[in-house]
Amino acid sequence: MHASFNAATIALSAPKFGSQFPAAVTGFAKPQLIINFAADEEIYGPGDKAGTFYKVAYGAVRICRLLTDGRRQIIAFHLAGETFGFEPGLTHGFFAEAITETGLRAFNQYESAETSHELLSLALNEMVRAQEHLLVVGRQTAFERIISFLLDISSRQGDLEHTELPMSRIDIADYLGMTIETVSRAFAKLRQDGYINLPNARTVEIRRGHALRDLCE
């Protein structure tokens, strides 16, 4: 909560960041302030002022939304190197929370016209990510969803054979629109069938990535 407040404060009140944005987004920033969040700490929530976006320095972030009875849908996970936080209006409509201990670099969305094209590209990619996730959640079986998820995360981490899952089974379930029990059973089945190793609950070693790809098309 405290660091969350700092995040907004720093990002919105430090005009000196302006000239660095274009370079920073592409990864060529000068040494820059990193805002740290503890596990499960809120980064922003519905109603909070928008206009800032974030690049994950380390850790992982979940974007989610709740129904009034507590049902939760995680819209996206963001890992190190990825960018999130853009919204069309003046305020956020979703929660962003640190999953593990996480560091973020903040950028002001309206600071520089030069970033507009870059920002458009990021927004479009995020749009497509959500759209493709719709296919997974809407039309794939529980088993296929887990496979899609594992292939997605492992490819984004760069190492197919050794994948660290920063998120809990509950997070995975709420991302894929299922329950933790079904998530767990799907993992167990994949291990039994020799597609993956599970040294522990948060580590996945994909053994037959190509075969897995075929299983969820």
Next chain:
Amino acid sequence: MHASFNAATIALSAPKFGSQFPAAVTGFAKPQLIINFAADEEIYGPGDKAGTFYKVAYGAVRICRLLTDGRRQIIAFHLAGETFGFEPGLTHGFFAEAITETGLRAFNQYESAETSHELLSLALNEMVRAQEHLLVVGRQTAFERIISFLLDISSRQGDLEHTELPMSRIDIADYLGMTIETVSRAFAKLRQDGYINLPNARTVEIRRGHALRDLCE
């Protein structure tokens, strides 16, 4: 198929359109060419060259994606006045198809830097639409999904008490991640419980919109 080819041709080879884009997007265009499509005609498909976006003059459009075994997910419906077609890469990743007889105005995405902000806004709105739809598909019951769908479509058409559905039950099912039978049963239940009238399969009269809103939160 034939008109589909025309669409791409006209939009990409007519530089005279350039100066009109900013005004056109905001609805102040000079008289402009409308490309017509028959019902179920493809507007573009995966692999087709992107860089053009479209504003629906009349009719309705579905954006969808297929799994290899034929399962289909409709990502979005676009009604008269709405804009679609932006993609991050050089080629499209989805199908766009006319649902009914439809007329479109085409715009070149890269023609004018002035549209960049406007385009960003459109892309962000489309991103949020997809993200919110994820909550519906991932976490709501079949019954709630139908309610969300009806409220969404009717509000976009402007008239809550009299809503025309341009799309079939199959389209609705593929949009909400369910089957046509379940869609039909949900409609029947809503009618039995007095929430809606169904003069015919494509016309819905919402009788207790506020109560419906409460039912799906």
Next chain:
DNA sequence: CGCACGCTTGAAGCGCGTCAAAAAAGGTGG
């Protein structure tokens, strides 16, 4: 150590999908 929390596994129930067929709507030609 022992409690707490996250994960796994089992058993039972239910919502939705599947299969099947009737009913309604739309389209065509006479």
Next chain:
DNA sequence: CCACCTTTTTTGACGCGCTTCAAGCGTGCG
């Protein structure tokens, strides 16, 4: 306008996949 066909929608019966409920298991931390 009606007869005939096709397509869409509705309705019913049944089965399965996933959720729910419940209990064990492993691991970390005070």
